[in-house]
Amino acid sequence: MADTRLIQSRYRLLDLIGRGGMGEVWRARDESLGRHVAVKCLKPTGPQHDQSFTRILRERFRREARVAAALQHRGVTVVHDFGEYEGVLYLVMELLDGRNLSQLLEDNKQHPLPVPDVVDIAEQVADALGYTHQQGIVHRDLKPANIMRLADGTVKICDFGIARLGHDIGFTSRLTGTGIAMGTPHYMSPEQISGGQVDHRSDLYSLGCVLYEIATGVPPFDLDDAWAVLVGHRDTQPEPLRTHRAELPGFFDRVVLELLAKTPEERPADAGDLRQRIAVGRTGEQRHLPVSGPPRPSGRVRLAPPVPVVRPGQRRPDGEPRLPSWTRGMTTGHKASGAMQLGLAPPDHSAGLTGEWTTGTDLRALTAGLPPARPERPTPSPELLSTLANRHSAGLNLGRLGHWEEAGEVHRAVAAEREHALGPDHPDTLSSRYEVGFTLSRTGRAADALREFGRVAQGRERTLGPDHPETLAARQEMAYVLGQLGRHFEAHQVYAAVLASRERSMGPDHPDTLRCRHNLAFNLGRLGRLEDSYRMSRDVAHARTRLLGASHPDTLVTLYEVAYALGRLGRWTDALQTYREVAQGRARALGADHPDTLSARYEVGISLGRLGRSAEALELYRALVDDRTRVNGPADPETLRARHGLGVNLGRLARWEEALAEARDVCVMRERVLGPDHPDTLISRREVAVGLGWLGRWAEALTVYRTVAEAREHVLGADHPDALASRNDEAHCLEQLGRGTEAVELYRRVAALRRQRGVPPY
CATH class of the missing domain: 3.30.200.20 (Phosphorylase Kinase; domain 1)
Known part of the structure; x- marks a missing residue:
């Protein structure tokens, strides 16, 4: 070219x-x-x-x-x-001669634009949107950087790169992958965040966010944590604009708040209606404006951010500009991306028409100060570095969608090219290697993931130092994978060392320090140190509540661990109360159908059953089965888990015919979905035997008990506790059939195996 x-x-x-x-x-x-x-x-x-x-x-x-x-x-x-x-x-x-709104705000040191300019921009954008919506086109990514104000005052909307043709259903899903909510977090509508149906009224919401920012200097939910921003859009009423800036006209305050209504039906009907309201307001006849939607509260519900809120003209304590941090986990996952730095926006893959383009940027400065691993290696071109960065980010997006195999393929290819171009210890190469390890751990290849994270940790220690946050992130992932492999003592040692380093270099309340303490508490429970696990997880939950808020997902996942420890300690009343608190908090923060909310409800049912409140547990599981079936489908493992709980509690209520029928159905489906020797399948098969026994059908029960015992011995070994428990079930069944001699012999075999393992016989 x-x-x-x-x-x-x-x-x-x-x-x-x-x-x-x-x-x-x-x-x-x-x-x-x-x-x-x-x-x-x-x-x-x-x-x-x-x-x-x-x-x-x-x-x-x-x-x-x-x-x-x-x-x-x-x-x-x-x-x-x-x-x-x-x-x-x-x-x-x-060729446009002007500045976009984001640049105008920067030029104005993040102070709001003059009121006449704000109202004029609003009217012109509404007019342009009215036209594009009539053509069946929804922009889907309206933000200050995509709106230009020319030297003559004309306002133009730019970048229809991810526009959606209203009549062309399926175009966006084909190009972006099912479930990606494209857009920018500070300007996304609630329905866009939730993956719901997006139409022209979503553009109106985004315009409301833009107008709020240029009129007040801050977006409606001015938080640096992406999760808090998105939840704010979905659940929190924005503060009226005039509380930030009293000279704004009343009609404009009302119009913008109507644009920011949580449901599309509450917003203005279309952009033409919006333009008319603004035009009438500018003439001083705003008293005739119709008011749609519910009245707005005057107070603002603040979401507790993990970092200080930044106001106009301020910068974050670390010096980075105020931008949402997409690298923070938005649900209960333990991963913090090793590829993107806190405070940086993700790369744009849409190749937009006239989006915000960087000028005068020497991409080679990204590697400045880092000596090449091989002196003869040529300096890679900026184009290659940019291409690899975009492909790396594409791999991250695949992971966010749960497409871990595909994400792993992308990251392995990028890692190989980065190693060739930059060297094995370059931070970008190691970032790709880190993501390779993460995809391996998510696809069940824990041993391979451990080797990959070990390489990353060693490389980062050489180039960045042992206490660098990225070095510690790799070592923490090593500990997590060691736990996956059942090597909990080694995991404990690594977690403890990483925690000491994090507390020393970051402080006790840093989010990464608290995440490490949470993982350490989890691992203590797997080592059988239940009291220590309970105390540490409780302390982390208190700290996260103080710093992030009671409804933040990170707080709730730690509270879930508190409840788990309480249950293992036999404190089921306290566990029930805590699980209920988690379920209610997740329903508010994540939604009633979110997988984490449904998991907490399942544990509420377990606790009720343990407390002998089977009738309540039965009703809970019935509702949970309905919800799981609606959300996940009838054959999903989690739906079948809820049905298993339903069957168990039918048995506890002595409704054995119903319990047996439920256990058989679940067993058949689990065998088809998970396989005949899967632990969940064998649990259901055992439940079939239990039901047969309670109905007095001991001969049939014996056959099923033996099948379970043989499968567990084959998979786990003859001396595994679950295999021994199954042989005990078989011996009990023999007793019920009057075959005492065989039962005694089997009991003796089980006791001998227990002694070999150093386990008490009872």
């Missing part, structure tokens, strides 16, 4: 305006018409790159071009032409 300087014998490239992760934007001259234009070029990719990934990007670029070229409105960036030249996709647009 740079060699010819001419595209299709028509567009002559003059100056590089900006460069982004997926391409470049040039100021160019249209030789045919004699006018200056902007040309955006999708970077060429060589044969060494992932061809399927390239195809997706090309399809998205072409669709983006067709969508944008069809729009003809003064408030939308004009696309003149698009095509492909020598393997490079290009887009020709009008």
Whole structure:
């Protein structure tokens, strides 16, 4: 491209305006018409790159071009032409002379824009959205960086790169993967966050967020924790704008709050209605404006952030600008990404039309100060580094969707290319290796994951030092995988060492320190140190409540561990109360159908059963089975787990015919889904035998008990506690059949095996 300087014998490239992760934007001259234009070029990719990934990007670029070229409105960036030249996709647009709203706020030191400008911008954007929505197009990523104010005052919406054609169902899911909620967290609608149906009213919500920010200097939910921002959008009423800035007109305050209604039905009907309200308000006739939606509370419900809230003109204590931190786990997972630094926004994969492009950035500075592993290694090109960074981020997105095998393939390929280009100990290479280890642990390959994390920990210790947060993150993952392998004593030693280093370098209340203490408490329980596990998890829960709030997922996952320890200590009344607290908190914070909420409800049922309150447990499990079936399907392992609990409590209520029928159904489904020797299948098969015994059908029960015992001996070994328990069941059944001699002999065999293991006979 740079060699010819001419595209299709028509567009002559003059100056590089900006460069982004997926391409470049040039100021160019249209030789045919004699006018200056902007040309955006999708970077060429060589044969060494992932061809399927390239195809997706090309399809998205072409669709983006067709969508944008069809729009003809003064408030939308004009696309003149698009095509492909020598393997490079290009887009020709009008050349804009102006600043986007994000840049205007930065120019103004994050102070709000003048009130007349704010109202004028609102009216112009509403007019442009009204037009695009009539064309059946939803923007889906409206934010300050995608709205330009030109030198003459005209406002234009840019970047329809992830627009959705209302009549073209399925386009977005094909390109982004099922379940990705595309957008930027400070400007996402509640329905977009939850993965629900998105229409033009979602754009209106995002516009409300933009107007709130340019009018007050802060977004409606001004928090640095991504989880808190998203929950704020879903659950918290925003503070009225005039509490931040009294000179804002009342009609504008009301209009923006209506745009920020939690449900689409409460928002203005369409952008045309919105524009009319603004126009009427500007003439001073706002008393005639209709008011939709419920009245707004004057107070603001604050969500406890894990880091201080940043106000206009302030910067975070670490010096980074105020940006959402996508690297924090948003549910109960233990992972903190090793690839992205706290406070940095993730790369944009959409190759947007006229998005926010970085200019004058020397990407080679990313490696400044790091000596190459081999002096002869050539300096990699900025284009290669950018491409690898985007593919790394694509792997992270696959992991967030649960596609761990595919994510592992991407990270292994990127790791190999980074090692070749940058060296084995470069931080970027080690970040990719870290993600490879994480995908291995999530796909059941714990031993391979341990080796990978060990390599990363050693490399980071050499280049970053033993107490660097990224070194400690790798060592902490080693401990987690050791626990997966059942090597709990070794895991304990690693956790304890990492915790001491984290407390020394980060302090006792740092989120990473608390995460390490949580994992250490978990591991103590697996070592049988139940009192220590309970005390430590309780202390971590108190600290997280104080720092993050009682309903934060990290707080609730530790409280769940407190409840688990209480149950193992036999304190079932306290465990029941704690599990209920977790279930209620998760329902509020994550939703009633979230997997973590449903898991806590299951444990409430276990606690009720242990306390002899089987009738209550039965009702709980009936409701849980219905919810699991609706959310996960009838054959999902968690649905079957809930049905197993239902059957157990039917038996406790002496409803044995029903219990036996339920146990048989669950056993058949588990065998089909999980396999005949899976532990859950064998538990259900044993429950069948229990039901047969209580119904006096001991001969049939004996056959089933023996099947379970033989399977457990085959899988676990003859001296495993579960195999020994099954042989005891078999002996009891023999007694009931009057075969005492055989029963005594079997009891003696079990006792001898217990002695060999050093376990008391009873």
